[in-house]
Amino acid sequence: MPGTGHKRHTPTRMNTRVLLAIIAVIIAVIVLSQLLYDFYDWNQQQSCATSGGRNCGAPRVQLNQQ
Numbered sequence: 001m002p003g004t005g006h007k008r009h010t011p012t013r014m015n016t017r018v019l020l021a022i023i024a025v026i027i028a029v030i031v032l033s034q035l036l037y038d039f040y041d042w043n044q045q046q047s048c049a050t051s052g053g054r055n056c057g058a059p060r061v062q063l064n065q066q
Contacts, residue, residue: 048056
């Protein structure tokens with residue numbers, strides 16, 4: 001309708017930039033969480049290796065002494 005001042009909603013450069021920024025943040029969060037999990041796993045392996053196998057997450061075997 002001409003003259004009413006009502007514009008149709010069209011994506012602008014600003015909206016596109018905001019959407020790209022949101023997508024970039026989501027991707028960054030996914031990559032960061034994967035890196036943190038990989039570090040956690042590496043740290044567990046190092047803890048197991050340096051403790052002589054005591055901190056490896058396996059259940060302890062109780063030996064019955066007779």
